[in-house]
Amino acid sequence: xxxxxxTLPLREQLEQLAKCRFMDMSEFSDGVDALKGKKMxxxxxxxQGLNQGLNLRDSGLDVSYTLRAEAxxxxxxxxxxxxxxxxxxxxxxxxxxxxxxxxNLTPDKQHTxxxxxxxxxxxxxxxxxxxHGFNIVEEGMQIRDDLTVIMVAPKCPGSxxxxxxxxxxxxxxLIAVHEDNDPKGEGLALAKAYAVGTGGHKAGVLMSSFIAExxxxxxxxxxxxxxxxxxxxxxxxxKMIEEGIDAGYASKLIQYGWETITEALKYGGVTNxxxxxxxxxxxxxxxxxxxxxxxxxxLYNKHQDDIIDGTFSRVMMEDWANDDKNLLxxxxxxxxxxxxxxxxxxxxxxxxxYFDNGILMVAMVKAGVELxxxxxxxxxxxxxxxxxxxxxxxxxxxxxxxRKKLYEMNATISDTAEYGCYLYNHxxxxxxxxxxxxxxxxxxxxxxxxxxxxxDNARLIEVNTALRxxxxxxxxxxxxxxxxDMKKIV
Amino acid sequence: MITVSQTxxxxxxxxxxxERFQLTNINWxxxxxxxxxxxxxNGAGKSALAAVLAGAGDIIAGAVSGLPNTVSIVSFExxxxxxxxxxxxxxxxxxxxxxxGTTVSEVFERDCADTQLALELADVFGLGSLLDRxxxxxxxxxxxxxMLVRALANKPDLLILDEPFDGLDVEMHAQLQAYLxxxxxxxxxxxxxxxxxxxxxxxxxxxxxxxxxxxxxxKRSDEKAYAELYQLLHLKTTDLEVxxxxxxxxxxTLDSAQPLVNLKNxxxxxxxxxxxxxxxxxxxxxxxxQLSGPNGxxxxxxxxxxxxxxxxxxxxxxxxxxxxxxxGESIWQIKQFIGYxxxxxxWEYRVSVSIRxxxxxxxxxxxxxxxxxxxxxRQIADEWLAxxxxxxxxxxxxxxxxxGDQRLLLIARAMVKHPPLLILDEPCLGLDDMNRQLVLAxxxxxxxxxxxxxxxxxxxPEDKIKGIEKYLAL
Ligand SMILES: NC(=O)c1ccc[n+]([C@@H]2O[C@H](COP(=O)([O-])OP(=O)(O)OC[C@H]3O[C@@H](n4cnc5c(N)ncnc54)[C@H](OP(=O)(O)O)[C@@H]3O)[C@@H](O)[C@H]2O)c1
Ligand SMILES: [Mg+2]
Numbered sequence: 001x002x003x004x005x006x007t008l009p010l011r012e013q014l015e016q017l018a019k020c021r022f023m024d025m026s027e028f029s030d031g032v033d034a035l036k037g038k039k040m041x042x043x044x045x046x047x048q049g050l051n052q053g054l055n056l057r058d059s060g061l062d063v064s065y066t067l068r069a070e071a072x073x074x075x076x077x078x079x080x081x082x083x084x085x086x087x088x089x090x091x092x093x094x095x096x097x098x099x100x101x102x103x104n105l106t107p108d109k110q111h112t113x114x115x116x117x118x119x120x121x122x123x124x125x126x127x128x129x130x131x132h133g134f135n136i137v138e139e140g141m142q143i144r145d146d147l148t149v150i151m152v153a154p155k156c157p158g159s160x161x162x163x164x165x166x167x168x169x170x171x172x173x174l175i176a177v178h179e180d181n182d183p184k185g186e187g188l189a190l191a192k193a194y195a196v197g198t199g200g201h202k203a204g205v206l207m208s209s210f211i212a213e214x215x216x217x218x219x220x221x222x223x224x225x226x227x228x229x230x231x232x233x234x235x236x237x238x239k240m241i242e243e244g245i246d247a248g249y250a251s252k253l254i255q256y257g258w259e260t261i262t263e264a265l266k267y268g269g270v271t272n273x274x275x276x277x278x279x280x281x282x283x284x285x286x287x288x289x290x291x292x293x294x295x296x297x298x299l300y301n302k303h304q305d306d307i308i309d310g311t312f313s314r315v316m317m318e319d320w321a322n323d324d325k326n327l328l329x330x331x332x333x334x335x336x337x338x339x340x341x342x343x344x345x346x347x348x349x350x351x352x353x354y355f356d357n358g359i360l361m362v363a364m365v366k367a368g369v370e371l372x373x374x375x376x377x378x379x380x381x382x383x384x385x386x387x388x389x390x391x392x393x394x395x396x397x398x399x400x401x402x403r404k405k406l407y408e409m410n411a412t413i414s415d416t417a418e419y420g421c422y423l424y425n426h427x428x429x430x431x432x433x434x435x436x437x438x439x440x441x442x443x444x445x446x447x448x449x450x451x452x453x454x455x456d457n458a459r460l461i462e463v464n465t466a467l468r469x470x471x472x473x474x475x476x477x478x479x480x481x482x483x484x485d486m487k488k489i490v
Numbered sequence: 491m492i493t494v495s496q497t498x499x500x501x502x503x504x505x506x507x508x509e510r511f512q513l514t515n516i517n518w519x520x521x522x523x524x525x526x527x528x529x530x531x532n533g534a535g536k537s538a539l540a541a542v543l544a545g546a547g548d549i550i551a552g553a554v555s556g557l558p559n560t561v562s563i564v565s566f567e568x569x570x571x572x573x574x575x576x577x578x579x580x581x582x583x584x585x586x587x588x589x590x591g592t593t594v595s596e597v598f599e600r601d602c603a604d605t606q607l608a609l610e611l612a613d614v615f616g617l618g619s620l621l622d623r624x625x626x627x628x629x630x631x632x633x634x635x636x637m638l639v640r641a642l643a644n645k646p647d648l649l650i651l652d653e654p655f656d657g658l659d660v661e662m663h664a665q666l667q668a669y670l671x672x673x674x675x676x677x678x679x680x681x682x683x684x685x686x687x688x689x690x691x692x693x694x695x696x697x698x699x700x701x702x703x704x705x706x707x708x709k710r711s712d713e714k715a716y717a718e719l720y721q722l723l724h725l726k727t728t729d730l731e732v733x734x735x736x737x738x739x740x741x742x743t744l745d746s747a748q749p750l751v752n753l754k755n756x757x758x759x760x761x762x763x764x765x766x767x768x769x770x771x772x773x774x775x776x777x778x779x780q781l782s783g784p785n786g787x788x789x790x791x792x793x794x795x796x797x798x799x800x801x802x803x804x805x806x807x808x809x810x811x812x813x814x815x816x817x818g819e820s821i822w823q824i825k826q827f828i829g830y831x832x833x834x835x836x837w838e839y840r841v842s843v844s845i846r847x848x849x850x851x852x853x854x855x856x857x858x859x860x861x862x863x864x865x866x867x868r869q870i871a872d873e874w875l876a877x878x879x880x881x882x883x884x885x886x887x888x889x890x891x892x893x894g895d896q897r898l899l900l901i902a903r904a905m906v907k908h909p910p911l912l913i914l915d916e917p918c919l920g921l922d923d924m925n926r927q928l929v930l931a932x933x934x935x936x937x938x939x940x941x942x943x944x945x946x947x948x949x950x951p952e953d954k955i956k957g958i959e960k961y962l963a964l
Binding site: 032036037054057058059060061062084085086087166167168169202 | 760761798799801802803804805818819820821822823838841851854855856857858860
């Protein structure tokens with residue numbers, strides 16, 4: 001199989017990358033009708049599989065699960081997930097031939113094997129759906145001509161997909177139709193009904209392409225989302241220890257700090273996150289982030305280039321073929337880092353203190369979000385998509401770190417994200433070596449001292465203007481506006 | 491203030507009032523330095539309790555000790571009595587026809603220990619020109635003042651005032667407040683008041699009477715308790731109706747011949763552990779049910795089979811609101827017929843949202859508000875906030891409210907659409923006594939004022955709701 005993207009002529013590559021449109025609520029007026037009475041069979045009952053299935057069933061759709069034979073025989077967690085929730089579970093042979101829609105929600109790494117196993121069993125004219133386009137785009141999986149291929153990708157972890165649905169809302173979702181596989185022209189109708197079934201339409205749906213989804217998703221997750229937070233955690237912790245700050249305090253400041261400071265992103269973007277700082281601290285964070293952006297820009301470019309030309313997936317797939325030797329080794333290394341081993345101290349840290357004593361962390365988030373966004377849009381990805389894959393998802397990963405620290409965060413995210421995260425981390429740690437030498441506890445651990453409290457008015461105005469005029473802020477305001485229209489809670 | 495020697499104790503007291511009313515199990519101590527306010531809903535017995543201190547009622551059980559020698563009481567009852575006596579005299583003295591009746595100054599001379607003081611006070615309260623008027627001819631407000639002067643000039647050791655501000659104009663009200671404040675330095679007082687906002691500054695303690703019992707006793711300085719009491723009184727005494735449903739977006743009408751809920755042979759099990767099995771249950775329209783059972787008996791599980799929140803609702807034979815579960819209906823089609831309140835809901839309701847929007851979210855069965863509401867819905871929500879006494883706080887964040895206030899608001903949220911079925915899963919769980927009473931007061935108003943079937947889950951036998959006639963025990 002060849003990398004699908006690389007088989008396309010440049011003109012089409014660019015067209016596919018730039019495909020992204022924020023859909024209007026009125027486009028979902030048919031609700032789940034296109035899927036009513038159809039048999040939906042989900043393969044895999046993990047994070048996405050279980051939670052999407054629960055939502056679809058609660059939306060009145062007919063959902064059952066098929067698992068690999070071992071999972072059923074051994075009554076694995078996936079089997080328990082499905083049966084305890086009252087779903088019918090069967091083998092591929094039992095269920096796939098009856099399915100009108102097959103939802104492939106197994107790990108991306110398994111897609112080739114899974115699709116090869118189920119495809120021959122699928123009904124003529126049925127639909128195969130994905131929640132991530134890796135298999136189609138990077139592995140070039142060829143799907144039978146009579147089958148419709150769609151993607152419905154929630155831009156949130158599975159647990160959120162369910163929690164938001166139960167609240168009566170949903171999570172932002174990206175949908176796409178694989179144009180090579182839309183024989184009956186019904187792909188879009190099915191994808192829209194599916195998005196309604198999971199509640200995604202209430203939070204906003206982007207009509208995109210498999211290619212734009214994959215290239216932007218990979219970029220976001222390995223740079224700002226997982227990579228930057230991992231590298232930032234390790235560097236900030238080691239610096240605080242070096243500066244003589246209590247280890248328990250340092251550990252807590254980082255573990256919960258990302259979540260607290262990125263919560264501000266959700267409400268008002270990078271601007272709001274920096275507005276949470278005092279004026280002198282804001283200028284400091286701004287200057288640090290400018291420096292960071294200059295140092296890290298080549299790294300972001302390299303990640304994006306490797307993703308676009310397929311180098312990243314090729315190298316990662318070599319590791320898959322090698323029993324994940326690299327991945328597992330790097331995962332083990334994460335467990336051995338000083339930050340990971342030091343439990344959060346039993347100290348009270350107020351919400352504001354996470355900002356005041358975490359100026360460098362704020363600068364890192366700002367630099368990472370802006371660089372990822374700038375790099376993606378420079379590669380032809382539309383701003384809406386770049387926003388969701390960078391700024392929007394940062395608080396979600398930060399929340400995972402708050403709950404689980406780095407090792408478990410990595411174990412929880414997809415293998416693809418995890419692999420990319422380690423690549424980023426390995427390159428970024430040495431890259432920031434010199435920069436970190438100049439860092440003191442005033443920007444990480446203790447907060448600015450009183451002598452640093454002077455502010456030049458002109459400089460403050462400059463900084464505020466620069467913050468507010470970054471393109472990620474404009475698109476962010478629009479998309480959050482869409483959310484807020486519906487989501488009056490913010 | 492009450493001096494040590496004058497500590498008054500009511501011990502396990504039960505008092506009858508003409509067979510009409512009974513105060514039961516009163517334990518109350520009024521001690522040094524205290525001035526009490528007694529409050530409660532109309533008919534709760536607050537006046538009776540105060541009157542006991544002036545010797546009213548027949549003591550059936552328990553004892554009162556430490557009452558001082560001179561206790562003066564000003565109340566409508568005392569006023570009515572005085573007038574009744576006068577009328578009796580009128581009837582009796584047929585020959586010596588009294589054209590005018592006893593004058594105000596005669597009343598003072600007859601009844602007051604210090605007539606001179608009475609005359610001075612009469613001046614203060616603007617009765618100076620009325621001294622020669624027959625007191626029967628006074629207006630209500632004027633005779634109120636006369637009663638006050640009469641009581642004050644008696645130099646009481648304990649002064650009991652039952653709604654002393656009723657019928658007084660603004661100016662008089664202020665005057666009396668000022669006078670009582672001065673008096674409070676020397677004379678201990680018990681003041682019966684319907685409205686907390688009339689509570690004079692010098693009051694140190696507040697007693698709340700409900701259904702002939704002494705409910706709460708709170709310190710005036712306890713701001714939290716004071717605020718809760720305020721709200722409770724508001725709910726008990728406000729005339730506001732339960733706001734109507736939204737006429738523009740009515741809930742679909744149900745076939746009244748069909749049960750709301752019909753469970754056949756219902757079972758919940760986790761792995762091999764059976765929580766319950768073989769349960770049959772039918773809820774007909776307009777039936778109120780109480781569901782009880784020990785912890786872990788599956789009460790909440792059973793409810794969530796009905797609400798659609800339990801995944802095993804798809805593996806059971808469940809018929810709700812015209813739908814056979816698992817036949818292609820969505821859970822939003824089910825939830826539109828249900829109002830639901832539970833501790834778990836309160837825990838889950840952790841989105842940042844204003845108080846008003848919490849109520850509005852009941853129209854959409856959502857946690858948080860994700861749809862633009864109509865003006866009408868907003869108006870209905872505001873009516874609910876008025877009923878709860880939360881109008882001023884409408885725009886404040888929900889998560890900053892006290893636990894009890896949150897619960898009240900969630901009940902309003904559940905009721906805002908007037909659902910055919912209101913499920914209250916241990917609505918008083920985790921609430922202190924005062925908040926429990928608040929919640930029960932609200933539920934009673936709802937039961938009385940709407941056509942909603944109530945399904946009430948609880949294991950506190952004392953939290954009874956009037957009007958529930960059907961019971962299911964797990
Ligand atoms: N997690 C996210 O945040 C997220 C967000 C958007 C999209 N997605 C996409 O959603 C898809 C599923 O991801 P996930 O995170 O839900 O995965 P997951 O939690 O790891 O679950 C995978 C499921 O697939 C089953 N499975 C694993 N290997 C299999 C094989 N060889 N054959 C058949 N079944 C297999 C597993 O069950 P057994 O091992 O018991 O068989 C498990 O139930 C991926 O395409 C991912 O990119 C994920
Ligand atoms: Mg992603």
